[in-house]
Amino acid sequence: MAQQAQRVVTQASTRLQGWAGEASSSCRLIRPGSADELAAEIKAATKAGVSVCPRGGGYSYGDVALNEHNIVCDTSxxxxxxxxxxxxxxxxxxxxxxxxxxxxxxxxxxxxxxxxxxxxxxxxxxxxxxxxxxxxxxxxxxxxxxxxxxxxxxxxxxxxxxxxxxxxxxxxxxxxxxxxxxxxxxxxxxxxxxKSPAVKVHRWTASSLEAVLSSVAEAAGNGNDHVIAWIDCFARGRSLGRGTIHAAKHVDAPLPDGTVERDLRLPQTRLGLAGVNLLVVLGRLIGGPIGMRWVSALKYRFDGRRSPPEILSFPAFNFLLDRVPTWPRMFRHGFVEYEPLVPQKEAPAAFRAMIKRSQELGVLPFFGSVKLHRADDFLLSYSMDGFSIGLDYALSPRKSAVFVQLFADLDRIVEDHGGLVYAAKDHRVAPEVFRRMYDVEAFTEIKQRVDPTELFQSDLYRRLIRAEKNG
The missing domain is CATH 3.30.465.10 (Uridine Diphospho-n-acetylenolpyruvylglucosamine Reductase; domain 3)
Incomplete structure (x- = not known):
């Protein structure tokens, strides 16, 4: 076991990123192949005096699965x-x-x-x-x-x-x-x-943010199983927050043979990986504010056309972005998906204020989406009876100070309306804000009992939770 501990200490550093491409850390990556190997690695890390951060597929956007100068345990x-x-x-x-x-x-x-x-x-x-x-x-x-x-x-x-x-x-x-x-x-x-992996998908538009939220709530109450709305963050005035609602209901309908298997596989194009990379290049060409303004306007107009419902496999409906697995590479400097959750009655005012503030500062989200949630009883859970809005911002070094101001302003709006930030997609909220949103004290009391030496850490832990404890 001494040899195992030495191997952990001397593990070469690997630069790991959050999925959005902005947060990154130099970590010592290990990849156990069994539960016994995992237990041995944990024991070795304890002896070596280094902390451990579990990591799954690497799809958390921020610093949840990063652990600067310490161990990241790849559980894949x-x-x-x-x-x-x-x-x-x-x-x-x-x-x-x-x-x-x-x-x-x-x-x-x-x-x-x-x-x-x-x-x-x-x-x-x-x-x-x-x-x-x-x-x-x-x-x-x-x-x-x-x-x-x-x-x-x-x-x-x-x-x-x-x-x-x-x-x-x-x-x-x-x-x-x-x-x-x-x-x-x-x-x-x-x-x-x-019974069937098929869903019937209806699509329609709503001409304002308030109409979108009302439509999402109505669709959720009308027997639909899945509801999401796309938001045009470039529209202003009475059209601010206009968008498209997609509502899906599971149906017992036949699908062509092999449909589900195809929709669960990695995407293929006639040009193979070159085709996927071509989409990345095209995305960079049209991904600026002017290009995305036109794309958003055209999408809203296209979605407003009368069209019959579609029958899709559930994977095809739900995993739309997986068709371009490299899409985060469209953003040279990474992106941030800011996805707060606020009580249902607070959503119209909160979301309108957030979009307007983005427009005032000249850093508009290239994409927005709205979902309806219900509460659960887990301690640090991102949950409540309310709406979330996902706002995706393409980052730029030239506007770094503007983004710092924007996200601080958005945090204040969310907090003023009784909302939550989403830790799995965050790497910059202030610890005092996070503490007011979540019961960090109760969580740290449990951690002190089961992990008194703080073996399990991450960049997020030191930024938000340990910082509060030490403060």
Whole structure:
């Protein structure tokens, strides 16, 4: 074991990024291939006096899975489905299993993951640690609501089983706990019965922000299973916040053979990777403010045409951006997706103020989206009965000071309206703001009990949680 500890200490540094491309750190990357190897690495790190940060697929936008000058534990080697009960819809997996692997296994047997984010590539461990949500949060809640049991490897080397019946407090803190309490070695999920992977998708436009929010709420209450709205952040005046609503309902409809399998695979083009890279080049050409203003206006006009509903596979509807997996490379200097969540009644005023402030400072989001959520009971969970708005900003070194001002202003707007920032997509909110939004004190009390030496850390932990504790 002394040799193992020495190997960890001398692990060569690797430059890792958050998925949005702005946050990055020089980390010591390890990749255990089994639970036993993981336990040995944790023990070695403890002896070496270095901290450990779990990392799944690397799809957190900011610094959740970065750990400057310390260890990042890539769990993608722990990618086995441990048990699957198709009669009950219960599946046990290792933390590195990507969501698409589960979908490929269970869809043919008429089951579905109840909650998935907008990409199929995150791992179960990452989805559990950040308690991800989907376009159906208003109806079914978040990912953690379907985690029935976890095995958590703690700092002292022991593994504890947590559920709503056993170790409930640790269970509520670990789900959405950003990997700061331990490393999941097993996650058990309860899946949803689904006769068909087909969805019927309706699309229509709304001429203002208030009309968009009203339409999303109405669609959510009319039996649709998934609802999301695209927002035109370039429109002004009475048209500010206009957009397109996409509502999908699961239907028992036939799909051509091989449709789901195709939609779960990596995208292919006639030009192969060159075709995908060509899209990146084109995106850079039209991705400036003038180009995106025209794209947004044309999209709104196109979406307003009367069109019949579409029948799509659920993966095709939900994982739209996966068709261009390199799309973040369209932004030379990275991007920020600012995605706050505010109470439903506060959303019209809060979102209007945020878009207007962006327009006033001349840094408009190139993309905006709105979703409706419901609350859960996890300790650091990004959840409430309310609306979220995702605002995507292409960064520029020439406007770095403007962005600092903008995000500080947006944080104030969100806080004034009783909202939350999204830790999985953040790397710049001030610790005092984060503390007022989340119950950091209760979380750190639990961490002190299960990780008194602070073995499990990340750049986010030192920036937001440890900073508050030491302050």
């Amino acid at each position: 080697g722990l990618d086995q489905i441990l048990a699957w009960d198709p009669a009950e819809g219960v599946i046990d997996v290792e933390p590195g299993v990507p969501l698409h692997k589960i979908l490929a296994r269970v869809i043919p047997e008429s089951w579905m993951l109840p909650v998935v984010p907008g990409t199929r590539f995150p791992t179960v461990g990452g989805a559990t640690s950040t308690n991800v949500h989907g376009k159906n949060s208003f109806a079914v809640g978040n990912f953690g609501d379907y985690v029935t049991e976890v095995d958590l490897l703690l700092a002292d080397g022991s593994t504890t089983t947590c559920s709503r019946q056993a170790n409930q407090e640790l269970f509520r803190a670990a789900i959405g706990g950003l990997g700061l309490l331990g490393v999941f070695t097993r996650v058990q999920l309860k899946l949803a019965r689904q």
